[in-house]
Amino acid sequence: MSEPHSATKVAAFYQFAALPDYRELREPLRAFCAGLTLKGSVLLAQEGINGTLAGVPKAIDALAHELAHGDMFGGRLNNLELKFSTAEAMPFGRLKVRLKKEIVTLGDAAADPTRQVGTYVDASEWNALISAPDTLLLDTRNAFEVAMGTFEGAVDPGIRSFGQFKDFAAERLDPARHRRIAMFCTGGIRCEKASAHLLARDFAEVYHLKGGILRYLEEVPEAQSRWRGECFVFDERVALGHGLQESGLRERNKDAARDE
Numbered sequence: 001m002s003e004p005h006s007a008t009k010v011a012a013f014y015q016f017a018a019l020p021d022y023r024e025l026r027e028p029l030r031a032f033c034a035g036l037t038l039k040g041s042v043l044l045a046q047e048g049i050n051g052t053l054a055g056v057p058k059a060i061d062a063l064a065h066e067l068a069h070g071d072m073f074g075g076r077l078n079n080l081e082l083k084f085s086t087a088e089a090m091p092f093g094r095l096k097v098r099l100k101k102e103i104v105t106l107g108d109a110a111a112d113p114t115r116q117v118g119t120y121v122d123a124s125e126w127n128a129l130i131s132a133p134d135t136l137l138l139d140t141r142n143a144f145e146v147a148m149g150t151f152e153g154a155v156d157p158g159i160r161s162f163g164q165f166k167d168f169a170a171e172r173l174d175p176a177r178h179r180r181i182a183m184f185c186t187g188g189i190r191c192e193k194a195s196a197h198l199l200a201r202d203f204a205e206v207y208h209l210k211g212g213i214l215r216y217l218e219e220v221p222e223a224q225s226r227w228r229g230e231c232f233v234f235d236e237r238v239a240l241g242h243g244l245q246e247s248g249l250r251e252r253n254k255d256a257a258r259d260e
Contacts, residue, residue, distance in 0.1 A: 008087040010040075012214065013067065014050040014103065014189045015080045022046055022139040024101060028072055030097040039092035043100045048104035049077065056089055060084070081148050081188055081212050086246040106164050111197035118195030121182070123219040125203050125246055126209055127226055138183040140165060140194045140234075144223065148239060149229020151184065162190050166197055171196070180205040182233040186231060189211040217242050228249055237239035 019025065022044040029042065036059035042051030045123075053063060067077050073176055090176070130137045130151060139146050139154040146156045157168040181203060185191045191208035198206045209216060213231045224244040230239035238248060 005049045005090055006239055008054055009057040010052065010054045010087055010091065011060045011082060011083045012052045012085070012187050013064075013080055014187065015077050016048040016103070016192060017076045017079075018114065019044065019046055019048060019073075025044050026097050026099055030095065033063065033067060033097070034181060037142070038063060039090060039095050041092070041096045041098070043103045045100045045103045047112075048103050052092075052144065053095075054087060057230045059120045062187050069171065081211065083187065083211060083218070084217075085240065087110055088246060102193075104193055105161075106166060106193045106197060107163050108166050108193075108197050108200075110200040111166075111193050113192040116196055116199050117192050118181075118199065118208045120182070120210040121207050122210055123216040124182075126216060127181075127220070127224065129207060130178070130226065131202070134180055136178050136181045138181055140183050140185045140190045145186070145232045149227065152228060156185075162193075165171055165190075165194055169194075169198060169201070175201065178203065180207070180258065182207045182209075184209040184213060184216075186212050186233065204256065214240065214244060218244050229231060 006011070029044070029167055033042070033053060036055055037216065038053045038055040038059055040051065042049065043051065049067075053060065054154060063081060065183055066155035068080050069075075079186045112221065129135060130153070137151060137154045139156055140149050140162070142160060142162065143158055150156070157165060159168055170173055181198065183191050183194055183206070188209065188211050191212070195208050216227065217240065225242060230241055232239050
C-alpha cells in the first residue's frame with residue numbers, strides 16, 4: 001500500500017483475540033495514543049480490539065507498529081486487520097478509549113470469532129462469488145448505511161442496529177434453503193460475528209469479504225466494480241468512494257448509532 005500524501009492519515013483496525021487484561025490495557029493505550037496526538041475511538045473488550053484513529057502519518061505508523069509488535073499487547077494482535085486511508089482534515093474531535101462487553105455488539109455467546117468464522121474472500125475474488133446464481137448476497141449493515149450504497153443484488157436486512165441481525169437471521173434465513181451465503185460490511189468486523197453466528201446455526205457455506213467494503217473500494221477498479229453508491233464511514237468524512245476518496249457528503253445528516 002502506498003504512503004498517503006495527506007497530512008492526516010487514518011487507521012481502521014480490529015482483531016478478535018483473547019484480552020483478559022483489557023481493563024488494565026486501557027490507560028497505557030490511551031496514554032500512548034495521546035502522546036502521539038492521535039484522535040478517534042478505540043474499543044477494548046475481552047474478545048479483542050476495534051478502533052479508528054487519525055493523526056500525522058508518522059504517528060499512525062508508530063501506532064500500527066505498537067499494536068502488532070510492541071510490548072503493550074505482547075504479540076497477541078499478530079493478525080490485526082488494518083486499513084489506511086486519508087482525510088483532508090482531522091475527522092475526529094477527541095480521543096476515546098472505551099471498555100465494552102463486545103467490540104461489536106451482537107449479544108450471542110455462541111458467536112465466537114476466535115473459534116470459527118466464515119471463509120474469507122479477497123476483494124479480487126468477490127465479484128465471481130457474488131455472481132454465482134446460488135449465492136445469497138447479504139449486507140449486514142444498518143438500514144441507513146445500506147441506503148447510501150451497497151452491492152448490486154444484495155439483501156438488506158432492514159435492521160437499525162447490528163444487534164438485530166440475529167433476529168433477522170432467525171426469521172428470514174434457513175440453512176436448508178440458503179446453502180451459500182456471502183456477506184459484507186464496512187471493514188469486516190461485523191461479518192466476523194455474523195458469520196460465526198450463522199455457522200453456529202448450522203449454515204453450510206458462509207463467506208465474507210475480507211477487509212470489507214473499504215478494502216474492495218481500495219483494490220477493485222471502478223470500471224470492474226459491483227458496488228453502487230457511497231460507503232458510510234463512522235467519522236467526519238461521512239462517506240468514501242472508490243480509491244477511498246472522500247465523497248463530498250460531509251454535510252449529510254449523520255444521526256445514527258455508531259456500531260462499527
